[in-house]
Amino acid sequence: MISPNLLEINEQESMDANLILSSFELDIYQNITNESRQKEFLVGRYAIKKNLAENGPSFMGEFQDISVEYGKLRFPIIRDSLIEVGLSHSKKYVFSIIYSKDQVVGVDIETIRSDIPIEDMLSTAEKNMIAGYCSPAQFAYIFFSCKEALGKALKMGLLADYSIYEIKSIESEQWFGKEVFQLEFKKFPFLTAYSFMKNDKEICSLVVPQKVNVEQVLEYLIVS
CATH class of the missing domain: 3.90.470.20 (4'-phosphopantetheinyl transferase domain)
Known part of the structure; x- marks a missing residue:
């Protein structure tokens, strides 16, 4: 659940x-x-x-x-x-999640801010990964949001060495009329992150085990 x-x-x-x-x-x-x-x-x-x-x-x-x-x-x-x-706040939203104890789930919602250079927090490999996108700053926030969600899934936030949260790959597909990015982690191959722009300033992210069906969760988050 x-x-x-x-x-x-x-x-x-x-x-x-x-x-x-x-x-x-x-x-x-x-x-x-x-x-x-x-x-x-x-x-x-x-x-x-x-x-x-x-x-x-x-x-x-x-x-x-x-x-x-x-x-x-x-x-x-x-x-x-x-x-x-689980719980996360942005300037506009409060995002809560409830789930059964046999699941591993983390959530995050972020407001993009121009005054915080999130790109500086990326590894060289991550910077290269998003270099081809039209808005690297936006994707830097997507990476950061997914790392926040990963930290919450692991119940330790971003307290560990930041390199362990590194993103390995990013792909995109359409879900309910919205572009959703699917990210894999270098150190946690059994977990997958899903992230999308809720609006032009808000990023919504979810981390779950790889084989968990998130269709209904994403539908609610995108459509609501």
């Missing part, structure tokens, strides 16, 4: 934190001083719980009865649950 949920942050204007957050989450929320970060936290928890309510096999009770906590490396977890959760 892999169930995605994608919400636009600015469309979630009238949420009551007391009806969404557990006491543990509410304490974190009330101690966030930056307003946009506070809203991002609230919408992120809402996205996970909405996903659980709609797709979780054993969701019971109210949103505030579920507590999304942090693992040792700050990835989201629900303790004593058969469900794993």
Whole structure:
């Protein structure tokens, strides 16, 4: 089971934190001083719980009865649950995923920024790989987003030596009217990344084991 949920942050204007957050989450929320970060936290928890309510096999009770906590490396977890959760934010979206514990899944959504030279983070081989594309800066962000999703799938983020996340190859195909890029990793040949432009500034990426069927997931992410 892999169930995605994608919400636009600015469309979630009238949420009551007391009806969404557990006491543990509410304490974190009330101690966030930056307003946009506070809203991002609230919408992120809402996205996970909405996903659980709609797709979780054993969701019971109210949103505030579920507590999304942090693992040792700050990835989201629900303790004593058969469900794993994933979460990513961009300037526009909150992207949540729930999946069964027998899966390996990572997600990321990024906003392209002209003030951050992501190309500098690529290896020489990766730079050569995207040199023929019309927008190398865009593809540098696609690579970065897929690496973020890989780090989340491995539950360690980008904390390891950056070279282990290196991209081995990139191909493209059409899915539901959208160009989707399929990337393979040099050090993790059993995992595949799927990445596409959600709009002209937002990149959406998903990492799963090679033989996992992602058609329904991609359809939801592209069409929604």
